[in-house]
Amino acid sequence: MSDDALVALFANGDERAARVLTARLGPKAYSVALRVLGNRAEAEDAAQEAMLRLWRMAPDWRPGEAQVSTWLYRVVMNLCLDRKRHGKRAGAVPLDAVPDPADPGPGAAERMQDGARTDALQAALLTLPERQRQAVVLRHIEELSNPEIAGIMEISVEAVESLTARGKRTLAAALAGRQAELGYDNG
Incomplete structure (x- = not known):
């Protein structure tokens, strides 16, 4: 199902559509925010805020004017820039090691x-x-x-x-x- 269709379903009260779209776009929003901000907590906040903005604007979404993912990336970028501009970032912190699967992993x-x-x-x-x-x-x-x-x-x-x-x-x-x-x- 397309992102446009999921946004429309959510706007009409379908909570499952929100879960599917969050699972699809949330990790990408977080990944972009993490790479731009360099801080996991700040990236989580930015990604969550971007998803909240998507849900707030869902009733007004006009399919075909833009891709949902493109709109979301733009919101994430703006939120990251705002956080950096307003000093909400504690400073550049190196990423922790990414946990790998415990079983057959490296x-x-x-x-x-x-x-x-x-x-x-x-x-x-x-x-x-x-x-x-x-x-x-x-x-x-x-x-x-x-x-x-x-x-x-x-x-x-x-x-x-x-x-x-x-x-x-x-x-x-x-x-x-x-x-x-x-x-x-x-x-």
Whole structure:
């Protein structure tokens, strides 16, 4: 079922539609907020606020004018920028190691390596200028298309391409000296 249809069902009182749409879009909203803010608690707050705004505007949603996910990404980005602008962020904090499945998952060494890579990427992302970080997160982590990103960031596709290219170069330079440390030996 499409996101538009789920929003319409929720607007008509179907709570199951809200659960389905939250399960579908909530993790993506959180992921974007986490990458932009670098703080789990702040990211959770931003993602929850974005979902609440989606539910509040559901009765007024006009299918076909925009994708629900694009609208939600834009709201998440605005909330993140507002939080940064108004100093609601306690400061850049490295990500904790992402917990892996306990059963057939990787061992402790692999989990530590993955955590170090995640932390290194997050630290490098936080050094990027804000617009570059947004573009890189949406393109290379969330895997959105350049036209989708242009709509979310309200810029041209060419500007998205420029921001992501500069961001990738900066990230590559920041992480280049850490390849061996992060387990990317070429030998």
